Amino acid sequence: MALEIIRKKDKSLKSKWWYGRFEINGKKKNTNLGIEIKGKIPPTLREIGDPLFERSRAQAQVALDNLIKEARSQKAAEKHLQDLYELKAGDALQNAKLTALETIWDELPAKKTRSERWRRTQHNSLNKFREFVTGNHPSVEHMAQVTHTMAKEWMRKIEDAGYGAETYNHKLILLRSVFVPSAGTGVLRNPFDGIPPKRKTNVHREPFTEDEIEKVISHCDDLFRPVFITGLSTAMRRGDCCQLKWESVDLDNDFISVKTSKTGETAEIPLSPF
Known part of the structure; x- marks a missing residue:
């Protein structure tokens, strides 16, 4: 095993990261260690x-x-667990590829029906994780090859990107749910276990005064004014305000019935009295 620095032909650095070269069960590995070269x-x-x-x-x-x-410990554990499965059930462990992440998530039980938008969002998160792993660890093809170190590298990247605590935690929960150990995937130990969620911070915001609201409305153009007033009156998300249809509005009873874009569920929203 050895440390490596990746250089260009002119001897300048090709990568600012340390790489490690080692061999496991006859297979040679060359991996980005996530440690920056300094000095x-x-x-x-x-x-x-x-x-x-x-x-x-x-x-x-x-x-x-x-x-x-x-x-090495993961490889040994895999062999012992595979022997145990074969003894008990006569069936060998599967070895799911990283390309199956979306399918595995789709098949997980859910408390409520997932909207198409939510499904696309989760698929996109899984795809970005896969691209990160294969880009930094080209030899990794299967879910069982994803290590705790790789999981920490990814979550560190998410943190460095400036995501808030809620988004960070959602991405962590998503990957932790997909990598639950099972015979169907060959995952023996969840690589995302032991990574703590971020603590949410409460942000206290002062609401606009009536005078401030009037000033904002007076400066809105004809296109944006209805969207702003709808959001102000209902607390609906911007996308839901933009897609609101008259058939969803009940002015007689001061209610809006709309299927929200985030969850896909129908919500009854009371209108503001002013």
């Missing part, structure tokens, strides 16, 4: 760099050692 880089890795470089090298070595340990 002054020596001409070769046989030489010693400055303290900042050596500190990043030590961090990369720890990451590589943990990755190898995790890969």
